[in-house]
Amino acid sequence: MTELAFAQSFLSMLGGIPSKITHDHVEDPRRYTVTTPYTLPHHPTLPKKFTRRTCATKAPPESITVTAVSSRNPPLSITLPSPLPVSTTSVLDIKNAISLQTGVPVQKIKLLHQKKPAQDSKTLKDVLAGEGKEQLELGLMIIGGAASVPEQKPPKQEDEMEVDSKEAEPQQQQQQQQQQQPVAAPGQQSGREVLDTEEFWADLKGFLEQRVRDEGVAKEAVERFRLAWRS
Template identity: 35%
Template sequence: MSEEAFAKSFIDDLARLPVTGPKVLSAPSPSLQYMLPKHPTTPQKRKRTTSSPDSSSSSTITITLKPRKDGAELSLPAQPLTTSIYDLKAAYAAHTGYPVDKFKLLNGMKPETTGSKTVAEIFGLKEGEDAKDVEFKIMLMAGATAQPMPDRVVSPPVTLPVDAKTDVTPAVRSPDEAPVAQGLSGEGVMHTEKFWGDLKGWLIQRIRDEKEGERLAGLFRVAWEKASA
């Protein structure tokens, strides 16, 4: 067979083949779909922060308590930032003799009445930072009177002679023994304003909150007056 005859025969064979369109590929089954694995991320190394020798948790400042008018000024050096309003009032009361419920501490023109509030919270101070000295003003309330603070003098014990008739030595009272209280006693004490003032001052010292101490003292007084009516 010649080459020409072979070519014609091959073309005729191709012409007899059925003609079909292009195949349409269907979407893969969901079961065959998969996610490419994520590349593992290398954890970043955390930088170590070393605190300087100067920064410590024992930052201290000088706190000055200065009266608005005439009065004794008190400077408290090397005070921790956790010093509370109650601590400052107690220190000023011990220095001047004024009861803690007869004066207030002012930060500028604002009275600080929460006894548990610290100096760090009031002035936004943080441990380890250079803190400037702070100052509070003292505002005495109406009728505030400094209580006398006499120095305690301890005298030596006195030994009395033995009674010749009874051969009994009289009792010797120690100089540290408190004398018997004189004046009002019992329910009569509760009718005085001094008793309720002392109670309010004691409550403020115990719970370190001036507003709450005044509220509780008022509740106790109202309850007692109703019970004794």
């Protein structure tokens, strides 16, 4: 069969097939082979339903002992006095207590629980999260290291304290005297400068004339006061 004859037969076959199926097209059911539906067999033993087990959480105690430990520089181990109430004590309260004992500012103190930072707003009840512990150990981190911890001076002996108190007494007395002495404001004359002016003595003379009502006696008194002041 040549190519031309094959093309003609193929086109004639396509021409006999309708190009579009009508809306009322019905296929002859006799052309289909009868098939029965296949149903899957049931499994002899069904798997048991998986139930997730939840661990029972213990209620935290009402109070707990808190210890802050720092293994880095500087190594510290601080146990806060007396058990702290769990529901009302916050992480910020613990930082303030540590700051009072060590002298480190609160801003440079960082507390860790299970190697995670503890927020200042959380209480000990939130930090424990169902752990029924009676003692809580927190990680302590000092920002800046040992340089942030102030040096603690050794306590002075009684003899040194007495010497320091004796040396401090004259200084305190001198400071009190300086505070009691009136200080001239900027732009004003001091007391000695006022006594050297003629206006002061003229005012004093006028005051004495009003009191003694005798110009000669007032003038004589002013001259004597002035000579005594200059001498």
